[in-house]
Amino acid sequence: MQIPDKNLFIMGISGDGSNIPPDYAALMKQADLLIGSPRLLNYFPRFSGQKYPSNRPAEIAARLKNFPLDKKAVVLASGDPGFFGIGKYMAEQLGGDNIFILPSISSLQSSFARLGINWEDAAFISAHGRELAAIPLEQFRTEKLAVLTDNQNTPPAIAEYLIAKGAEDCPVFICQNMDLPGETICRTSLYQLKGHEFAPLNVMIILDLKLPHSPQAFGYEDSAFQARMPDKGLITKQEIRAISLAKMDIRPEDTIWDIGCGSGAMAIESARLAFRGQVYGIECQSQRIEDINANIRSFGVTNIRVIHGTAPQALENLPRPDTVFIGGSGGQMKEIISHVCRVLKPGGRIVINLTTLENLAEAGNLLKEQHYETETCLVNIARSKSLSGLTRLSPLNPIFILKSGRKT
16 A cells, blocks of 8 residues: 555554554654654554653644644544544544544454444444443334444443333344453343443444334424523524524534524534534523533533634534524624635535525625525415414414525
8 A cells, every 4th residue: 555645643542553464664753743642652662752641632733733744643543533533523623634543453354244234234333431321212213233332332221221211122132342451242132231341442233123102203393492581583493494404404414503593492403413414503691501400411412513703703613503593693694604605515505594584685695695595485384373262373473584695
């Protein structure tokens, strides 16, 4: 393999690192800096350069941000860095063209190989640092599932969660210390996992998992979200929320910006749909931040970062978005749209909620100036209310939903 003339490398390590390919070993001899968890660094006691122990992606990215071009740094990662690993984050922070990833065999590959099970049709979930409730049950409902566990979301904890959700008993394999001394596989079932302990390094493979019908995907009742008076009226209403989310066309891996986060309702529902992605909720009013965080805790989502600040300044240095929702601009619509259009990924979507004709015209014209296509729908909603034993319809404020997209 030809090692490119770069200075930043992400190297996957399988097992105890004793069988790395010759090209990987040659690169490591040239490296000036070796970064990784203490466990991985300990595999290379003879490395003569500087060692920097860390398993925190943000800390590692900061360390490499201005790394000298005439030196080489190697970041060690387990298995394949591009598969639920550090590779994606490093590419976002340092630029995909600035790094070179050298993969190795992942524990998932080894687990399926040992079991003699093909895995091209398997589904994968990482439970690392996540609340299980934040992972839509629909993602568990599959015939062949591999779960990356952690110290909190252990196999027994995952089994207990799924059983509480109505899962039927099914075959489970706990593959421990793969490619390491002491490699073992426990063949059991979902209902038999309670009370058992396993090695910290394990993969949980579940076959033929059956769960009851999935709960509501999005469009929760307004009452599910906490908001202080007088802001209760400013929650994006259930019906408007559902239509806006449909217009956003959210995918599981999306990076989403919610500008003018308010109560956090749109951010939370977006985060549940982009369960493998990340949502950034930007809100300028300090009194709303507490409500947003309370709602995030209530729904158990973990892939939202709340930013207290004013757009577009607060948007600087955020990862490029796939989808942007604008629920409030604070009078900075021109500046916000200019910034969003500059950084939106190809094929990205912008959805804006507007209440006045003037703001609709302004936003539409700004997007057309950026050569973005637009479509607008006007949503009129009326809800039933009792009146002296009869029923009348009480209208909500009409809302314009403006959708725009960047051409691929």
